Amino acid sequence: MTEFTEWLNLQMQMSEVLQVIDTMPEDKLRRLTKELIRQLRDIAKRHVLAEEP
Known part of the structure; x- marks a missing residue:
């Protein structure tokens, strides 16, 4: 897996996490x-x- 592919996967995961957070009760x-x-x-x-030390 290239560095770009890893970065892209992380971006997609973050997007999913943010969507869940956005819909979560306060x-x-x-x-x-x-x-x-x-x-x-x-x-x-x-x-x-x-x-x-």
């Missing part, structure tokens, strides 16, 4: 956003811990 979207932020913080903490 309360569900809020819960998912909070969960996403929590997961990103966990990833960031692990990344920082991995860099410490």
Whole structure:
């Protein structure tokens, strides 16, 4: 698979995700956003811990 094909596939997937998000009820979207932020913080903490000597 070429780099362009990979990029195109990602663009199509993002488009599908955005369509789902656009039709999602606000309360569900809020819960998912909070969960996403929590997961990103966990990833960031692990990344920082991995860099410490």
